[in-house]
Amino acid sequence: MSHSQRLASLALELPPVPTPVAHYVPARIHEGLVYSAGQLPFMNGDLLASGLVGESGSVTVEKAHECAKIAALNAIAAVSSEAGGIDYIEKIVRITGYVAAASDFQGHAEVLNGASAIVGDIFGDAGLHARTAVGVSSLPLGAPVEIEMIAAVREN
Amino acid sequence: MSHSQRLASLALELPPVPTPVAHYVPARIHEGLVYSAGQLPFMNGDLLASGLVGESGSVTVEKAHECAKIAALNAIAAVSSEAGGIDYIEKIVRITGYVAAASDFQGHAEVLNGASAIVGDIFGDAGLHARTAVGVSSLPLGAPVEIEMIAAVREN
Amino acid sequence: MSHSQRLASLALELPPVPTPVAHYVPARIHEGLVYSAGQLPFMNGDLLASGLVGESGSVTVEKAHECAKIAALNAIAAVSSEAGGIDYIEKIVRITGYVAAASDFQGHAEVLNGASAIVGDIFGDAGLHARTAVGVSSLPLGAPVEIEMIAAVREN
Numbered sequence: 001m002s003h004s005q006r007l008a009s010l011a012l013e014l015p016p017v018p019t020p021v022a023h024y025v026p027a028r029i030h031e032g033l034v035y036s037a038g039q040l041p042f043m044n045g046d047l048l049a050s051g052l053v054g055e056s057g058s059v060t061v062e063k064a065h066e067c068a069k070i071a072a073l074n075a076i077a078a079v080s081s082e083a084g085g086i087d088y089i090e091k092i093v094r095i096t097g098y099v100a101a102a103s104d105f106q107g108h109a110e111v112l113n114g115a116s117a118i119v120g121d122i123f124g125d126a127g128l129h130a131r132t133a134v135g136v137s138s139l140p141l142g143a144p145v146e147i148e149m150i151a152a153v154r155e156n
Numbered sequence: 157m158s159h160s161q162r163l164a165s166l167a168l169e170l171p172p173v174p175t176p177v178a179h180y181v182p183a184r185i186h187e188g189l190v191y192s193a194g195q196l197p198f199m200n201g202d203l204l205a206s207g208l209v210g211e212s213g214s215v216t217v218e219k220a221h222e223c224a225k226i227a228a229l230n231a232i233a234a235v236s237s238e239a240g241g242i243d244y245i246e247k248i249v250r251i252t253g254y255v256a257a258a259s260d261f262q263g264h265a266e267v268l269n270g271a272s273a274i275v276g277d278i279f280g281d282a283g284l285h286a287r288t289a290v291g292v293s294s295l296p297l298g299a300p301v302e303i304e305m306i307a308a309v310r311e312n
Numbered sequence: 313m314s315h316s317q318r319l320a321s322l323a324l325e326l327p328p329v330p331t332p333v334a335h336y337v338p339a340r341i342h343e344g345l346v347y348s349a350g351q352l353p354f355m356n357g358d359l360l361a362s363g364l365v366g367e368s369g370s371v372t373v374e375k376a377h378e379c380a381k382i383a384a385l386n387a388i389a390a391v392s393s394e395a396g397g398i399d400y401i402e403k404i405v406r407i408t409g410y411v412a413a414a415s416d417f418q419g420h421a422e423v424l425n426g427a428s429a430i431v432g433d434i435f436g437d438a439g440l441h442a443r444t445a446v447g448v449s450s451l452p453l454g455a456p457v458e459i460e461m462i463a464a465v466r467e468n
Contacts, residue, residue, distance in 0.1 A: 020287070021265075022265065022268075022269045022272045022273070022287075023269075023272045023273055023275065023276035023283065023284065024251070024272045024284065024285050024286065024287040025284050025285065025286060026286070027286055028247075028249050028250060028284065028285055028286040030189070030247070030249050030308045031188065031189075031308070032343065033342070033343075035249055035250045035286040035306070036286055037286040037287045037288060038287070038288030038289060038290065052259055091340075091342065093340050093342050093347055094340060094347045095336070096288075098290050100259070100291075101449060101450050102259070102449060102450065103293075103364055103412070103414070103449050103450050104450070105449075105450045106450070106452065106453050106454045108450070108451070108452040109333075109334065109452050109453075112334075113334045113335075116334045116335045116336045117334070117335060119335065120335035127335065128335065128336065128337045128340065129336050129337065129340055130336065130337060130338070130339055130340040130347040130348055130349040131332070131334075131336040131349050131350070132349060132350030132408075132458070132460045133350060133452050134350065134410050134448050134451060134458060135412075135448055135449050135450030135451060135452075136290045136291055136292055136293075136448055136449055137257060137258060137259050137261075137291045137292055137293045137415075137448075137449045138257050138258065138259050138260070138261045138262070138264070138291030139264070139290060139291060140262065140264040140265050140289050140291075141262050141265075142262045146288070146290060148288045150347070152342045152343070176443070177421075178421065178424075178425045178428045178429070178443075179425075179428045179429055179431065179432035179439065179440065180407070180428045180440065180441050180442065180443040181440050181441065181442060182442070183442055184403075184405050184406060184440065184441055184442040186345070186403070186405050186464045187344065187345075187464070191405055191406045191442040191462070192442055193442040193443050193444060194443070194444030194445060194446065208415055252444075254446050256415070256447075258415070259449075292446045292447055292448055292449075293413060293414060293415050293417075293447050293448055293449045294413050294414065294415050294416070294417045294418070294420070294446075294447030295420070295446060295447060296418065296420040296421050296445050296447075297418050297421075298418045302444070302446060304444045
């Protein structure tokens with residue numbers, strides 16, 4: 001099953017790729033590797049949530065897990081667009097996930113599993129990635145999660 | 157116009173590349189990609205500002221925007237040095253920008269536009285990069301902004 | 313002297329590579345570059361320390377320096393495993409180091425020198441890397457330091 005078939009079987013669609021307002025792009029390809037810009041949990045033009053994650057914040061771990069999934073979908077859309085389509089993605093190499101959280105937060109992995117799971121659902125073993133999860137003091141526009149991705153691209 | 161001619165036409169000069177004190181280097185090249193170390197807004201040996209950015213901090217967004225520009229120039233100097241000169245830079249692939257800020261800060265994009273704009277001014281379309289902006293609790297030496305860059309290098 | 317001989321001469325052993333619990337892997341290779349996941353200062357299954365680094369935290373800079381060394385060893389183990397063994401590592405390209413710390417902390421470089429020093433001890437000039445050090449609000453499981461690595465791999 002191709003990546004796009006798998007996407008359809010999951011009843012998922014790649015969202016439209018956002019247009020950055022400054023002199024940068026949603027993803028950039030070079031010699032078979034495509035780098036996404038950091039992607040926020042935008043859905044239909046709105047952030048799914050905003051604020052810090054965890055007991056000291058206003059966003060639950062469950063909600064942040066969903067935000068990680070949506071931000072990952074946006075990152076997949078960005079790298080796919082630059083690759084010429086999702087079926088040209090050979091594998092997901094690395095994901096970096098930033099979680100906006102106070103100093104007492106420890107559930108970063110649980111949040112980021114929302115990104116890793118959707119990548120696994122869509123790409124299977126080709127989605128097995130190295131992952132870095134960190135907690136940051138704030139993210140653009142007050143987003144609770146930001147996801148960045150490096151993917152390998154098949155020649156097309 | 158070459159990158160170095162464009163730099164001159166902007167009345168800009170690449171700063172000298174700082175010498176790290178530990179066992180690391182300002183930039184490292186491998187197979188046509190050069191990775192900069194994280195660069196701070198040093199100008200003539202001094203940080204342009206220090207402290208957190210935004211209303212809860214001591215550095216204004218305008219000042220931080222200028223810091224992002226200076227840190228980006230330092231990153232360009234670092235990758236250019238490792239590439240054999242700025243004219244061997246083929247394109248800027250990715251910029252990661254860290255902004256030291258409290259949890260209520262939301263203006264990361266505005267700050268990082270200082271870096272994206274100078275990259276665009278110097279490299280034009282070759283400067284179109286993927287960008288990640290995050291807010292962090294602190295940066296080395298109290299710097300308000302840190303910029304890291306990946307650039308593609310032409311054979312020389 | 314090979315990397316593995318140097319490791320032995322330092323009376324060091326690479327730790328076992330941890331098994332991630334979610335759909336991701338400790339390191340991922342693509343076309344001669346291997347990316348580690350973010351690695352924590354685990355030693356024999358336990359975190360060497362937890363909490364924020366510096367005077368506003370509970371972890372001293374000296375202890376955090378040791379944590380950076382242990383996390384770097386875990387990252388070396390991860391990239392070596394994916395490369396087919398430490399002797400297939402051609403060079404260390406980049407290290408990103410995250411230090412959990414409050415907004416008044418400025419000693420990130422001192423902490424990260426623990427990672428850079430062990431990489432230099434093991435790899436010599438092949439260990440000369442670009443380095444980014446940032447301070448973050450929190451890290452997974454309350455770890456004080458997290459280390460991520462990109463290494464170039466020799467064909468094997």
